[in-house]
Amino acid sequence: MGLATHDDGRRHEPSTRIIDDAPWQKLRDRKVSDREALLNTRPQWRLKAPVPESAKDVSHLSISQLTDREKEIVHCDATSLVQRLASRRYTAVEVIHAYCHVATISQELTNCLTEIFFDEAIARAAELDRHLKDTGEVLGPLHGLPVSIKDHIYVRGYDTSTGYIAWAYKSVATKDAVAVETLRKAGAVLYVKTANPQTLLSLETNNNVFGRTVNPFNRALSPGGSSGGESALIALHGSPLGIGTDIGGSIRIPAAYMGLYGFKASVGRIPHAGLRGPHAGMEAIIGVLGPLARSARDLSLFCRTMLQYEPWLIEPPLLEIPWKQSIVDGQSIPKRLCFAILWDDGVVTPHPPILDALQRTKRALLAAGHEVIDWIPMEHQAAWDLIVKLYFLDGGEEYRELQVNDPMVPQTEWIMNQAPNDGKPFGIRETFQLNQEKETFRHKVATHWNETKSRTTTGRFVDAIISPVAATLAPPHDTTRWWGYTSYWNLVDYPAAVFPVAHHDARNYTPPKLSADFVAPGSPRNDIEKFISAQWNPETYDNVPVNLQIIGRRLNEEKVLGMLNIVDKALDRKVDTSTVSTLNGQPSPDA
Amino acid sequence: MGLATHDDGRRHEPSTRIIDDAPWQKLRDRKVSDREALLNTRPQWRLKAPVPESAKDVSHLSISQLTDREKEIVHCDATSLVQRLASRRYTAVEVIHAYCHVATISQELTNCLTEIFFDEAIARAAELDRHLKDTGEVLGPLHGLPVSIKDHIYVRGYDTSTGYIAWAYKSVATKDAVAVETLRKAGAVLYVKTANPQTLLSLETNNNVFGRTVNPFNRALSPGGSSGGESALIALHGSPLGIGTDIGGSIRIPAAYMGLYGFKASVGRIPHAGLRGPHAGMEAIIGVLGPLARSARDLSLFCRTMLQYEPWLIEPPLLEIPWKQSIVDGQSIPKRLCFAILWDDGVVTPHPPILDALQRTKRALLAAGHEVIDWIPMEHQAAWDLIVKLYFLDGGEEYRELQVNDPMVPQTEWIMNQAPNDGKPFGIRETFQLNQEKETFRHKVATHWNETKSRTTTGRFVDAIISPVAATLAPPHDTTRWWGYTSYWNLVDYPAAVFPVAHHDARNYTPPKLSADFVAPGSPRNDIEKFISAQWNPETYDNVPVNLQIIGRRLNEEKVLGMLNIVDKALDRKVDTSTVSTLNGQPSPDA
Structure with missing residues (x-):
């Protein structure tokens, strides 16, 4: 699969037969079993030993089956990971393998994933490795970096059910969100989408399509929401960097509940076009797309990368205010x-x-x-x-x-x-x-x-x-x-x-x-x-x-x-x- | 009158007795005769010879009674005027006298004015002259510059009838618009407000409060609108710089019809708070406040001055994007x-x-x-x-x-x-x-x-x-x-x-x-x-x-x-x- 077609992952697209009058449980069961089937294509990444429902703290289990080298990889923050990918200390393929492995177990432990596209991701990583080998240059600033995407953000070729039964199997994206398109330009590797709650207007994460996402530090608790699939996955080292959205706390709450870094910018700075959700066209209060990560510097890595491609030229509501990394680095901030x-x-x-x-x-x-x-x-x-x-x-x-x-x-x-x-x-x-x-x-x-x-x-x-x-x-x-x-x-x-x-x-x-x-x-x-x-x-x-x-x-x-x-x-x-x-x-x- | 109270011109405020059920003609007559009375306080500035209604081109008449020195003053663009005021070639008092004189005649020729506050303006100019003499420094970048203000923009102490009978004598501003406040900080001298049409949603200028404004180059034609009082006044050299607003052409049309320069910025760059008009709170399409002037460089003088005082700190919808004069001056513009x-x-x-x-x-x-x-x-x-x-x-x-x-x-x-x-x-x-x-x-x-x-x-x-x-x-x-x-x-x-x-x-x-x-x-x-x-x-x-x-x-x-x-x-x-x-x-x- 060439780079040009990397984002056409329709082979995972389920039948488009629409079951309007199916009771919601049937659609849920189908959605969940489709997801399960995808995870089962890589049995080696599944948890070897079952974890009892009663186990509260499962945070140590996600990396329990990794080699030492893989553990090193998934402990890097995104900034360090892209540096090591660029210097060829790691290949993109081994990085994505490690993350797919941890993401698989993270799903088993917390129910944090929705759409899964490991095959596409691995093919893309192989392409990136070849590109670096052939040209001696990275494709972009996120070359080889796995990035996870909140469910309601469009990723071309995949369902965007967004926690709604009504949208399950009816919302396959024909186009990437601008942020997703930018991630691809920057060389990121997309491999999973993550759970968000019904309505999106919730600071927890629960819906009838995929069920409830739980907190890996204590499964009796919420991982927060609405970007709760992201927070659970990143906290478990199943993703180095994820994108969420925030109209009332939906990036900050899950990042905070999970000990992560998260950033809600002002409206108009970070690409936002290409989300599925209720109230499209409602402008009285507008949400913001942004990163959840494991270091402060990863937040600016994300913002810098987003603005590097002048997204205001393709998303009119964005403000043409280029990213000033020198300020992040301390210039012009008083001592x-x-x-x-x-x-x-x-x-x-x-x-x-x-x-x-x-x-x-x-x-x-x-x-x-x-x-x-x-x-x-x-x-x-x-x-x-x-x-x-x-x-x-x-x-x-x-x-x-x-x-x-x-x-x-x-x-x-x-x-x-x-x-x-x-x-x-x-x-x-x-x-x-x-x-x-x-x-x-x-x-x-x-x-x-x-x-x-x-x-x-x-x-x-x-x-x-x-x-x-x-x-x-x-x-x-x-x-x-x-x-x-x-x-x-x-x-x-x-x-x-x-x-x-x-x-x-x-x-x-x-x-x-x-x-x-x-x-x-x-x-x-x-x-x-x-x-x-x-x-x-x-x-x-x-x-x-x-x-x-x-x-x-x-x-x-x-x-x-x-x-x-x-x-x-x-x-x-x-x-x-x-x-x-x-x-x-x-x-x-x-x- | 000290600088601190310069903007409290309430002595011109008419009785606040409200005549709700008066036929609109009575309110119009009162408004028009109040304005006439103010002009009559300075008979020396009125047209010496009546101009027949049939005279179409009256553009040469507005400066016909001026001395050569006054003619020189009113032919300066704003940029040159502030330079000459700063270098004390002109005093602020003589400048405002010349402009009040021309504005008086401009009103007689085109019906371009609404509220008039010459006394306050002259007192303010005298203060500014004293300030420059005492401190050796100008108060701000517009020190001594007369600036005219479109009627629906709040100027503290004056009516804001905005072309509506319903608002005549009921809309005395208790606070300046942010742009007006900024003009004052910058040392501008306010002396008149100018006509806008009924509804503001018009590219001509006519209302039942003050009547129709006409084009001084050809009085059978419109001066444009909705900032048509401004365009007629500035074209007649009755103002070096005026502020209008534009939600469909209301700065550009009158500036264009009158051979002026006019500028509609993007929403959020130029102060806009403090306007009276229908549909407050309507955000689906938003107007922009901006300058009408007689030179290109005056447009950037206005914008630069507006942003110099960081208005985004007091008007939240404004974008914190400082003015980059170097770009106006050609830097980073390709040859x-x-x-x-x-x-x-x-x-x-x-x-x-x-x-x-x-x-x-x-x-x-x-x-x-x-x-x-x-x-x-x-x-x-x-x-x-x-x-x-x-x-x-x-x-x-x-x-x-x-x-x-x-x-x-x-x-x-x-x-x-x-x-x-x-x-x-x-x-x-x-x-x-x-x-x-x-x-x-x-x-x-x-x-x-x-x-x-x-x-x-x-x-x-x-x-x-x-x-x-x-x-x-x-x-x-x-x-x-x-x-x-x-x-x-x-x-x-x-x-x-x-x-x-x-x-x-x-x-x-x-x-x-x-x-x-x-x-x-x-x-x-x-x-x-x-x-x-x-x-x-x-x-x-x-x-x-x-x-x-x-x-x-x-x-x-x-x-x-x-x-x-x-x-x-x-x-x-x-x-x-x-x-x-x-x-x-x-x-x-x-x-």
């Missing part, structure tokens, strides 16, 4: 920064390990010579009340139509109950009013940020906000109740990256001593906080990562990733990330 | 450019003087060493059919409500008859569909532009399009029927600047010999073309300028203005602009 910490959003106070992570990040930043002040939270409940109207401008009509023969999973029921306006569509002039409310809100937040200038000693307003990603760590399935820490930044369209700080280990847990920076609410301020506060139990969240979020001003993508590097470095200097969880409970030196 | 000429949009063929101007511009560009190819027009009728739906998402409901006691002027009637969907609002899901159609259209045009690469010899796609601004020169009142040459570029959001090429003089007119580049349609292709074709008569359009338009790709504002400089220079080299009209009828050397 002494001022960070503002958002301890509590005024609606739902974060669980103790998250507050502790904020505290430790503050200490690390101070120790590195930066200034740290408090971010005064502003109207997170109002922001949610507004964004949920924007999500449901049509009152949820399209969701209901799509799901006539597709029962609502629990998180769909929950979000549908958030629909405003009694589930009726807004009138056109009400939407004008909502747009104005959105702009007024954005103006308020910008003003609020501008006003921090009076509280810093840098002569500038704060450079970034450090915030929880959610009020909880990866939660028990079907219990997500509050998006306010992430959706707020979609509403104002600010770039935000998540990064790992610690790992929560119930056995070694002692409650952190919280400094005076954080004032706990006396009693729950509302029903959601009551629910989430009652959820806290160190055992419930055993063995999952603790991440935080760094937020910058709109269109300052490079600066956010540059500051992320600085935070990362500060944290490394302070703590050994392999042992950070044991620091919980230490008194804060600056308390 | 040999390829221009594409749009001769005919496929719907309405332009009148002969416009075709001739295209021909002569082509010759000038070839002579300057550039490449010139044809732009193949693509779906201008479809573009109009779509954009008119976006203009009327609410079916025109809000217009009708606003005009319960405010009869439709003829151009309002015409545009209301264009309203799709039988004047009913679109449903929310229909708007999603329309947004998708818009994005599909934008993608088509981008692809069309990309494909020109195969027809150039530069190795690039075409750098810019040179196009008519309209099918006619400044038309007889109430006869505008086709927006397709301008609104098309609003639909795709491409930056476009208009520039003067010639002057149409009926006495010296001979039909131009058109080269084979232009293929005339055999017979009218549709009713609009039939109407406009029948309109052509050299006498009808006597004594008005002939402008063209240069269009670049989205967000390439600096490149468009840089290329405008190149076109300007090429035209100057070829022709003496004072005599260009006599060149009409010369055979094209490249025919």
